[in-house]
Amino acid sequence: MIKWLSRYEAINQEIAVIEIDIGCAEIEYYRWKEGDLSKTQSFEALLLKQRELSQLIQDKKVLINKLKEQSEAIEKTVEKFKGIHNMIAKEKYIHGKTLAKIAGENHYSEQYIYNKHAEIKKILSYTES
Numbered sequence: 470m471i472k473w474l475s476r477y478e479a480i481n482q483e484i485a486v487i488e489i490d491i492g493c494a495e496i497e498y499y500r501w502k503e504g505d506l507s508k509t510q511s512f513e514a515l516l517l518k519q520r521e522l523s524q525l526i527q528d529k530k531v532l533i534n535k536l537k538e539q540s541e542a543i544e545k546t547v548e549k550f551k552g553i554h555n556m557i558a559k560e561k562y563i564h565g566k567t568l569a570k571i572a573g574e575n576h577y578s579e580q581y582i583y584n585k586h587a588e589i590k591k592i593l594s595y596t597e598s
Contacts, residue, residue, distance in 0.1 A: 473543055473546070473547055474558050474593070476543060477547075477563065478562070480540045481540060483536055484533055484536050484540070487529050487532060487533050487536070488533065491529050491533075494522055494525050494529070495526060498519060498523065498526065501515060501518045501519050501522065502515075502519055506518075544563055547559050547563065553585055554585060554589055554592075556571075556575065557582060557586055557589060558589055561586065568582045568583055
């Protein structure tokens with residue numbers, strides 16, 4: 470259980486960072502194409518930098534697609550896992566449900582789900598140290 474959750478969270482964090490990088494690169498590309506940098510540089514330098522930034526953006530988008538495929542593969546695999554810990558982790562961290570909602574949908578008491586979630590967090594914090 471621990472490995473898939475850690476990998477899933479790492480992939481989603483990496484996707485978020487890459488999306489920020491793409492946003493910054495797109496802003497810089499605009500500056501080189503039509504903004505302040507386009508007026509101060511030579512034509513050759515402009516073309517070179519635009520091509521470089523365009524390739525960077527394209528490469529990062531390809532990487533994001535690969536990471537999203539990995540994330541989806543983890544989600545499909547996790548759907549097959551059994552056990553209360555996996556069910557709680559899947560519902561909470563992949564589907565974004567609250568512990569109270571998980572308890573209600575699966576006919577468990579809220580306290581039972583809270584206790585099991587606490588066990589999951591202990592396991593996660595132990596493996597991260």
